[in-house]
Amino acid sequence: MTKLPYPDLPAHIEALRDEGLLIEVDREINKDTEMHPLVRWQYRGGIPEPDRKAWLFTNIIDSKGRKYDMPVLVCGLAGNPEIYQIGMGCRLDEMGKKWADAFSNPLPPEIVTSDDASCHELVFEGDALLNGNGLDALPIPISTPGFDNGPYTSSSHFITSDPETGVQNVGNYRGQIKAPDRLGMNTSTELRTGGYINWLAWKERGEPMPCAVVVGCPPIVSYASVQKVPEGVDELEVAGALVGAPLRLVKAKTLDLLVPAEAEVVIEGYVATDLLEPEAPFGESHGHVNITEYNGYMDVTAVTRKKNAVLTSWVSQVAPSESSVIRRFAYEARQMSYLRDSLGITGIKQVKAHEPLTSLSRVIALAFEKGTPKTEIWRALYGLASFRQAEGKWLVAVDEDIDATNSDALFWAMAYRCRPQHDVHVLKHKDQGHGPRSLIEPEDAAVLIDATLKEPFPPISLPKKEFMENAAEIWKELGLPTLRPESPWYGYSLGEWSEELDEMADRAVKSEYWETGKIYAQRRRGDVAMNTEVRTVETDIEEET
Structure with missing residues (x-):
């Protein structure tokens, strides 16, 4: 067996086990009614963040009594920040620089043969997909029982390519299980995802879009798949840069795409570009159920997998969740890099996205060192408000003595260090973004707040x-x-x-x-x-x- 220069999913699971961060459940669990609600309690039951764990389910059934032989790992990539640190291979305070370096120096992959790729140990094509070896063989759980209309892949990394340049893109989108050989695809157009941009390009050519969906893989691939890298940059090359070694990729069995050689499961197929079909309801990461929309669908041409594959499923929906922890550190690093390196903002110390319930993109705090010019503070606020199409609804600038991760501290700064008649601007004509869509008003706005000190204040009234x-x-x-x-x-x-x-x-x-x-x-x-x-x-x- 080839020695890997980075941990695959089994090695990551073993590391979690060694650190006491893995709960292993061998009792019978219904994937459609019990799995996600059980794990959800560690986020909605008052469990402190450090005490949240990864969960490995090994005895899985559905409501019809069908048994599955494939384990499911839930919250195994970012059940808490410590799990995320293990997967990333560095401390939280090192991640900003690590992401910035990876953006600047993407690393081309190593292409291996099918014989050297564990993701091709089992290959199912054609009639085999309809004889119990298609999507119905995968124990995909229902994320929001009582609202979702079926199982959805939630840790599904959709690999697509630009038909002109061939540059690949990896994005994490939900995938509705519609038939043993048909998978839904929702690329969240309001986020201007690479998968959607590529879909438009294939549509312009009048051809279906080749697509490979990875469910379970080396952790670094998952972390890169949710990052908002610059357009035209391949997330798999960024993943290689993050681990300091070329990522091992192999050509898909039925597509001209490259997939991670150590993927647990790969679903190959073509996404129609001439037709859309209804998809959802599904509990989304913005904390509300996404009502039925017309979205893409993929006709599956092959399912490849390891012999002893482990499926991953992310808890998303209402934040905090595994999904929000994964996105939080990646987003903050990208935003900080943009302000500091692209816009040249001076005095900026950190960017912190508010996570609980608001899910990172709506409320963002920017912390500045003492004495930062007012012009730089406002340049940063306006810059971040326009960084991406729908990011930043409430942006608050604070001094570095304010804990930007604490919403109480943000309100404290707004209450005493902000004069609304001078320090609040409204930026109109923003996109509604990722969340419930209004049928009354198609536009949104951003509120920019300078809650930094404008003059000396008395001391904080606590003992020294x-x-x-x-x-x-x-x-x-x-x-x-x-x-x-x-x-x-x-x-x-x-x-x-x-x-x-x-x-x-x-x-x-x-x-x-x-x-x-x-x-x-x-x-x-x-x-x-x-x-x-x-x-x-x-x-x-x-x-x-």
């Missing part, structure tokens, strides 16, 4: 860091529940804090506050109103003298 740290030690000594600090967890100056005030505070913690009382008694006056700030009176006196 050293006192909170000392108290944490006492807390631990008392055997109290484990602390999980939330920013801000200690006080710090925002510029409006004098040396004299600091001396008073220092005397206070030394229990010498009586001295301050004596000083204040000497400063009594009768020519000011109640609540007059001392700094304003002293400024007036200084100006008069």
Whole structure:
């Protein structure tokens, strides 16, 4: 067996098992009614993010009692950020640079023969697809029982190509299981996906579009498939750059396309370009059910797979989910790279997409270092609002002391550091984007908010860091529940804090506050109103003298 320069899916599963991040379920589970609801509870049941796991189901049936011999891995690519780190092979704080380097230096693949490709260990074509070896042999679960109209592939990487240049594109789209030899395809046109652009090009030629759908593969392929790479760049070459080695690809059995040699399952076929057919309802990643639309469909020409294949299925729908964790780090890295490297924005420290319920594309925070010019802040806000067709509905600029991942902190900054009459702009004529579509108003808008400090503020009213740290030690000594600090967890100056005030505070913690009382008694006056700030009176006196 060829030694791989990067982990395939079985190696990744073993790594999760070793790290205690894998729940293995060998009891009977119904893929159509039980599998996704069970895993969904780790996102909707108050389970802290670090405690969420990957799930491997090995005893699968459907509602008719049919048994499947193929395991299903759910949340195995990004059930939590730690799982994502293992799959990416680096820490979260290293990912921005890793993605940026991969965008700049895509790595051409290594083409291998079919005999050296484990994805071709079993090949089913023609009549075999209708005799129990087609899509009906795959234990694709129903994601949203009670609303979805059937099983959908959710971790399905659609490989297509530009008919003129031959450059391939890989995008992750849902695929409705319609027949043993027919698969739906929804390329989310509002996101301007590569699969849709290629479909339009094949339609212009009057030819069906060749397409290979990968379900289960080396993790790095999955991570690259959801990334919004520049148009004309092959995600598989970006995946190679991410692992620092050419990705091993093999020519599909019935198509002129290259697929990952270590894919678990590959569905080959042609997507019609002259006809569309109804597809959905399906619970989508924007947190609502996508109502029935006319979308593409693929006539399957072959299903190839490993002998001991493991199918993957992503929990998507309402965020947070596996889908949103996968997209979050990739999107933020791409947005940061665009602002810093393409637009040359100075002072930008990080971009953070809000995940819970809003699903990353609607609410985005941009954090800036102290002293960043106002012009750069607004250039970044407008730049990100126009980066992609439907990205950014509420964009908030904050100072770097604000935890941009904490929605409470964002509201805090908006409440005190933003003057709406000056610091809020509305950008009209935006696309509605990925979400429920209005039949009343076809357009949307973006709200750009500068919630950075415009002048010095008093300190944050929490004890200074050293006192909170000392108290944490006492807390631990008392055997109290484990602390999980939330920013801000200690006080710090925002510029409006004098040396004299600091001396008073220092005397206070030394229990010498009586001295301050004596000083204040000497400063009594009768020519000011109640609540007059001392700094304003002293400024007036200084100006008069």
